[in-house]
Amino acid sequence: MIFKLALAPKAETTDLKNPAPWFMKMFGYEAASGEQVTVNSALGVPAVYTCVNILANSIAKLPFQTFKKTREGGRERDKKHAVSKVLETRPNPYQSPFKFKHLVETHRNTWGNAYININWGIDGRPKELWLLNPAVTEPYVDVMTNTLWYHTTLPNGEFVRIGYGDIIHLTALSTDGVKGKPPIQVAREAIGSSQAAQKFKGKFYKHGAANSGIIKVPGLLNQEAKEVVRDEWEKANTGLNNAQRIAILDAGLEFQSISMPLKDAQFVEGMKYDKTDIAMLYNIPMHMVNELERSTHNNIEQQSLDYIQNTLSPIIKQWEEEFTYQLFSEPEQRRYYSKFNLTSLLRADQKSRSEFYKTMWEIGGFDINNILELEDMDGIGEMGEKRFVSLNYTTLDLIEEYQRGKANQSKGGEGNGAED
Structure with missing residues (x-):
């Protein structure tokens, strides 16, 4: 609490x-x-x-x-x-x-x-x-x-x-x-x-996108005049609307760039x-x-x-x-x-998913309802819960038993043939 x-x-x-x-x-x-x-x-x-x-x-x-x-x-x-x-x-x-x-x-x-x-x-x-x-x-x-x-x-x-x-x-x-x-x-x-x-x-x-720099003017200007020149220059030459336009200098003005281009x-x-x-x-x-x-x-x-x-x-x-x-x-x-x-993270394309589902179904890992659930689909009831395996596969212990039985059967067959 x-x-x-x-x-x-x-x-x-x-x-x-x-x-x-x-x-x-x-x-x-x-x-x-x-x-x-x-x-x-x-x-x-x-x-x-x-x-x-x-x-x-x-x-x-x-x-x-x-x-x-x-x-x-x-x-x-x-x-x-x-x-x-x-x-x-x-x-x-x-x-x-x-x-x-x-x-x-x-x-x-x-x-x-x-x-x-x-x-x-x-x-x-x-x-x-x-x-x-x-x-x-x-x-x-x-x-x-x-x-x-x-x-x-x-x-x-x-x-x-x-x-x-x-x-x-x-x-x-x-x-x-x-x-x-x-x-x-x-x-x-x-x-x-x-x-x-x-x-x-x-x-x-x-x-x-204009470079900063210095405006050279002939003669001396007081502080107020400098502010006027700077303001007028920025109005005429800055802002996106003025980008790439040609600046015109008169009255002996000269612009010198002191900044580094972006590139x-x-x-x-x-x-x-x-x-x-x-x-x-x-x-x-x-x-x-x-x-x-x-x-x-x-x-x-x-x-x-x-x-x-x-x-x-x-x-x-x-x-x-x-x-x-x-x-x-x-x-x-x-x-x-x-x-x-x-x-959802590991879900691949349809071909890869179908191959994966087919393999899991054949070895009995998935039933049909499992596959439908992974595809966000409704199951098919109890019949969809049954699992299937191929008769071509068996466990190792059964293989040994099968081999022993086959060997015994082979020996018994030879004996019967000799008696005849």
Whole structure:
């Protein structure tokens, strides 16, 4: 249950040389480019937004199902369990399973942590799942009792602490085993340079892709006259409407460029480099962030498989372990568990699927209803639950028995022939 105990906030001071943690969390980190990198500003970088959205969509679209082990050593889905309801039907009154999983993974990939508060029903089973704001939530280990608590601020401004048993905590890379490190903080230099590049590009086109420079005038001008000349020059020669137009100078004016053209500055190459850094940080294949220059059809297929195995599988494993441990009671954990259905990710073209289904049906691995279910089609009743195997196959022990019987039969035949 939730322990809503008021906490007295700790008094902290800060200055610009040694900012306190709460100050840095509120205002972000400054990269070497001079850009302040926060979660919101980082999501304004297309590469960051794309990577975070790819991961969130990949997890959100997968069915998160509840299973129970059978006495025969198999398993079956349990759609009536309370955990199944919150994972597959409605985590809370305001979010569908897709939106809930999408937001959880977004929190994990931006703040480095996703905190899910479990609201238990009177029967001791989960009734609702609520996401806590990661900006105002902090895990805290009580060294006196070696107990993990979560300090957070509710939307109404109330300070509370919540026990470990009421929180599902998913993390990004962690160095202490308790709290994840925000990927944006780790990559703030690459993200900061991308933010600076975006601003530079915007200003560049705002000013009509014109180089900055010096206007030489004969004689001396006072400050007011200089401002007039500068303003008139910018009105006539900057902005997209004036791009590529010819400037006319009179009265002895002379323009001298002092800036470096975009091509010479290798601006585009720099943007690609930052995109590569950010995609590498999130372990996203480059073709998924629209970098196709070095990709081929076979290469993309292999990268997609690597994405499932090396990027998604570890994330999925953490989800399954944490949700199973926190949502099921200790006795239930012996039989129940939660697991993602990866069929939609691994689904190939129709020819490959049909060959796979045919093979699994022939060895008795799938029945007809299994195949129809994987294709999102209705089963055909009890007849569809029967499994078939070829008579051309048998087990090794039966093969040995068959060979011995055949040898005995052969010897007996020879004896009968000799007697005749």
